[in-house]
Amino acid sequence: MAAAPDHAPKYAQLPLSDKIGRAMPLLLVPVLVLLGFLSIGSTSSWLTLTVSGLAMGMMIFIMASGLTLVFGLMDVINFGHGAFISVGAYVGISALLALEGWTGVPSLMLNVAAVLAAVIAAMCVTGALGWGFERVIVRPVYGAHLKQILVTVGGLIVIEQMIHVLWGPDEIYITRPEMLKGAVTFAGAAIEKYRLLAVVFGLALFIAMRLVLKRTKIGLIVRAGVQNGEMVQALGYRLRLVFIGVFVTGSALAGLGGVMWGLYQEVITAGMGEEMMILVFIVVIIGGLGSVEGAFIGALMVGLLQNYVAFLEPKLALISNIALMTAILMWRPQGMMPVVKAK
Amino acid sequence: MSDPILELSGIHTDIAQYHILQGVDLAVPRGGVTMLLGRNGVGKTTTLRTIIGHWQSKAGRIRFNGTEITTLPTPARARAGIGFVPEDMGIFSDLTVEENMILAAASGPLDPARLEWIFAAFPPLRTFWKSEAGNLSGGQKQMLSIARAMAEERQLYLIDEPTKGLAPAIISTMAGALRDLKKKGASILLVEQNFSVAKALGDTAAVMDDGRIVWAGEMAELAGDSGLQERLMGLSMEAH
Numbered sequence: 001m002a003a004a005p006d007h008a009p010k011y012a013q014l015p016l017s018d019k020i021g022r023a024m025p026l027l028l029v030p031v032l033v034l035l036g037f038l039s040i041g042s043t044s045s046w047l048t049l050t051v052s053g054l055a056m057g058m059m060i061f062i063m064a065s066g067l068t069l070v071f072g073l074m075d076v077i078n079f080g081h082g083a084f085i086s087v088g089a090y091v092g093i094s095a096l097l098a099l100e101g102w103t104g105v106p107s108l109m110l111n112v113a114a115v116l117a118a119v120i121a122a123m124c125v126t127g128a129l130g131w132g133f134e135r136v137i138v139r140p141v142y143g144a145h146l147k148q149i150l151v152t153v154g155g156l157i158v159i160e161q162m163i164h165v166l167w168g169p170d171e172i173y174i175t176r177p178e179m180l181k182g183a184v185t186f187a188g189a190a191i192e193k194y195r196l197l198a199v200v201f202g203l204a205l206f207i208a209m210r211l212v213l214k215r216t217k218i219g220l221i222v223r224a225g226v227q228n229g230e231m232v233q234a235l236g237y238r239l240r241l242v243f244i245g246v247f248v249t250g251s252a253l254a255g256l257g258g259v260m261w262g263l264y265q266e267v268i269t270a271g272m273g274e275e276m277m278i279l280v281f282i283v284v285i286i287g288g289l290g291s292v293e294g295a296f297i298g299a300l301m302v303g304l305l306q307n308y309v310a311f312l313e314p315k316l317a318l319i320s321n322i323a324l325m326t327a328i329l330m331w332r333p334q335g336m337m338p339v340v341k342a343k
Numbered sequence: 344m345s346d347p348i349l350e351l352s353g354i355h356t357d358i359a360q361y362h363i364l365q366g367v368d369l370a371v372p373r374g375g376v377t378m379l380l381g382r383n384g385v386g387k388t389t390t391l392r393t394i395i396g397h398w399q400s401k402a403g404r405i406r407f408n409g410t411e412i413t414t415l416p417t418p419a420r421a422r423a424g425i426g427f428v429p430e431d432m433g434i435f436s437d438l439t440v441e442e443n444m445i446l447a448a449a450s451g452p453l454d455p456a457r458l459e460w461i462f463a464a465f466p467p468l469r470t471f472w473k474s475e476a477g478n479l480s481g482g483q484k485q486m487l488s489i490a491r492a493m494a495e496e497r498q499l500y501l502i503d504e505p506t507k508g509l510a511p512a513i514i515s516t517m518a519g520a521l522r523d524l525k526k527k528g529a530s531i532l533l534v535e536q537n538f539s540v541a542k543a544l545g546d547t548a549a550v551m552d553d554g555r556i557v558w559a560g561e562m563a564e565l566a567g568d569s570g571l572q573e574r575l576m577g578l579s580m581e582a583h
Contacts, residue, residue, distance in 0.1 A: 220446050224435040231433035234395055235491070236421035236449035339437060 025336035029300050036308040044189035049307045055195035057303025058202020059264060063257035063276060064283040064295045065209060066250015072226035072290020072339055074243050076138055077145055080152035081254055081280065083133075083159035084126040085273030088255025089262035090167055092122035093174050096263075103177035111177035115263075122259045123252040129159075130251020134244055156274060163270040171269040174262065198260060205253075206296050213292060222246060226290040226339045282321050286328040288335030297336060298328075346409065348373040348499055348530045349394065354403035356386075356393045363389045364400070365554035371499070376521065376531045378541045378562060381551035382576055387534045388430055390551070391501045394532075395427045396420045408498065422449070426492035430503040430534075434484050436477030440468055443476050443487055447494035461490045464520040482513035489520055500524060500531045506540055518544060542566045550575045 033050060040046040067081045095118040096103055102114035137155045141147040175181070176194055183190040213219035225232045225239050233239050254273075261276065262268040283302055287294025302321050310317035328336060347370035356364040363386050371377045379387050392398045394405060396417035405413045412420050421427070435443055444453060444461075462469045465486040471479060476487055485505055492500055502521070506514045518540055525531060525544075535541045541548070545562035558565070558575050565571060 217445070220438065220442055224438060224442075224446055227435050227437060228433055230397055230417075231429065231435070232446070233417040234397070234421055234427040234429070234433070235447055236418050238416075238418045 025294065025297050028336075029297060029304070032301055032304050032308075036304065039308065039312055043187060045311065047187055047189035048191060049311055050304065051189075051191045051195050051199065053304035053307035054300060055198040055202075055264070055303070056307065057300035058198050058206075059257055059260045060276070060279050060283055060302060061202055061296050061299035062205060062260065063254050064280045064287075064299055065206075065292055066246070066253045067280060068284045068287060068290055068292065068295045069222065069226065069246050070243075070250050071284060073222065073229065073239070073246055074142065075145075076142070077148045078138065078152050079149055079277065080133060080137065080155040080159070081250070082273030082275075082277040083156045084130060084251045084254035085258040085261070085276050086163055086268075086270055087129055087159060087273075088122040088126045088258030089268040089272060090163055090172075090258075090270075091125045091255070092118040092259030093172060093262050093268055094167075095121045096174065096177070106178040108179045111179040114177055115180075119256055119259055122255040126255025126258070127248045127252035130248045130254075131244065133251070134247045138247070160270045160274065167270075169270075171267050173267050175266065176263055180263070194263065198264065201260070206292075209292055218242070218245075223339075279321060282325045286325050286335055288332075288338030290339035291335070291337040294335055294337035294339075346373065347371055348408060349532065350404075350406040351390070351394070352404045352406075354390075354393060354400045354405065356389055356398050356400045358389065358398065363554055364393060366403070367393075367551075367554070367556055369549055369556050369559070371530055371532050372547060373530055374525075374528055375546035376525055376533055376544045378545035378548040379532060379534045379551065380541065380548055380565075380576065385551040386554040387551055388503055389554075391427070391503050391532070391534060392429075394420075394501055395425060424496075424498035426495075426497035426500045428488050428492050428500065428502040428505060430507070432484050432488040434476045434479075434487055436475065438476055439473055440476055440479070440487055441472050443491055444468075444494055447491035450495060453494060457494065457496075460523075461493055464493075464523060465490050465516065482509050482516075485509060485513070485517065486520075489517065493520070493524065498530060500529055500533075502531060503534045504536060505533070506535065506537045514540060 036050065037043075037046050040049065063081075063085055067078060070076055070078055070081075096114055099114040099117060102110040105111075133155060137151050138148070141151055180194045180197065183192045184196070185191075213223055221232060221237055221239075221242055225237075225242060229239050257276075258268075258273065261272065265272075279302055283295050283298040286301070287296070287298035301324060305320050305324055306317060309320040332338075349369075349371040351367050351369040354364050354367040355362070367386070367390055369379075369390070379390065381387055389398060393400050396412075396415065396419075400413065403413070404411060407420070407423060407425065410423070412423065415423070435446070438446070444458070448454075467479075467483050468486060468490055471483065476484065479487065489502065489505060492502070505517050505521075509517070514537065521531060521533070521544055533541075533544065535544075542562065545566075548558075548560065548562045548565050549556050550558040550565070552575070558571070565575075
């Protein structure tokens, strides 16, 4: 072995401004919560709105997390993602309606079992649908953004119409399982049980996703693939298989988000996924393409801001998220924590 | 001479509307360093990228270890034993040095003995093992890029301008590591603009011009003939 010549390594220390800049996105959610507290004034109203905003944010994150990875890994713009949300909601809610005997009794065990069964059914169906969607619709248009938009929007429309054929054109109203109805009172604020559950569930899913991405080899491959797919392939990994796995997982998560959103709204429609896609795209864009952490922070901000603004100035609620996206993009044109640079 | 480890016959590659490789014929001998030389823009990088499969050739054949790999996808070529170090280094900057190396060991966990060998060649990688690769200096990134290719035993290494823009001390480290690889029996196809490195490392050389190999032979022959250098590359190595 040849001895290495003298070479005193030095760590390229980041300047303080860069360190602060990197940490800034992490501070945005606490800052927004604090601003909400100062603007709303009433502690109980603020607490209710905050939990509601966090619950909404968690559900949007679940729907958006798969899309941001698909975008990052294979540079695919999938407008059809909304179809998985709708299909997930219909399959899950149908399962819950079929299990009425379990959801209508005040038994935590039976209620949770029914919700779990609904979630598993929704994720299996949307995962399988995602596999077919990738194979038939997305695969022929890799590398062609305009075609991707056209064919995935087409796929979304076809699947929405199929929902009308299978379940009928009317919206379906549902009630939550007995033990998820009602609210708990804390510090004078009434907090819906279901929203608390959504917050806990979303947080658990985010932690699980981070663990998979940071601690497992498949997570390493996904993170590396988002940055430089060509190099991952040159190391010997079949990135296509990884991409299919991420696409199927992302579709299944969208289905899960659809069930949760359906239970949150207590009504489902074939167009609900399409409507949610506006928020989902805002989250993916402000979070930074390919970034799960960015999507998480972005989703929480979208959920919180929408709830605070709807309380403070209802007329502005509709534009609050567009305003948020504009502000974030003026500050960071590639989103808060981009993994993939603009192509 | 034994069978070449890599043979390109009549390779044509297009990038968009540009016809870059126009019939490349190249044989890389087993167990030595072959320098791929030529002026900027003659197709050296495209040749390496075509061999690893990032660009698909539209005509011609590529044989590696006696097996045709022309239509194989990139991961299959890598698993067959070809390591690739691209010109831009291809570092995963958001991953740590450790994570970059773990990923480089595609067929299983990193071999500790091999890792020690890599650390001996590139000491800074041990120092910054837990640091994000994006925070390394240019030279350290290049070390990581080559170390990644060395993480598993490969029969052929395709290395694109590993000394570009580096300080002399680091160039010397790179050259030492490549010599070690050669001693271990690996074959190397090296694109290099630094002619003193090319002269020191190369056993054989191939010179490209206009998307073709225009000369191939012993490196010593090319290094010793300034007229030939002038004719093939428009400059003399004596100037370097």
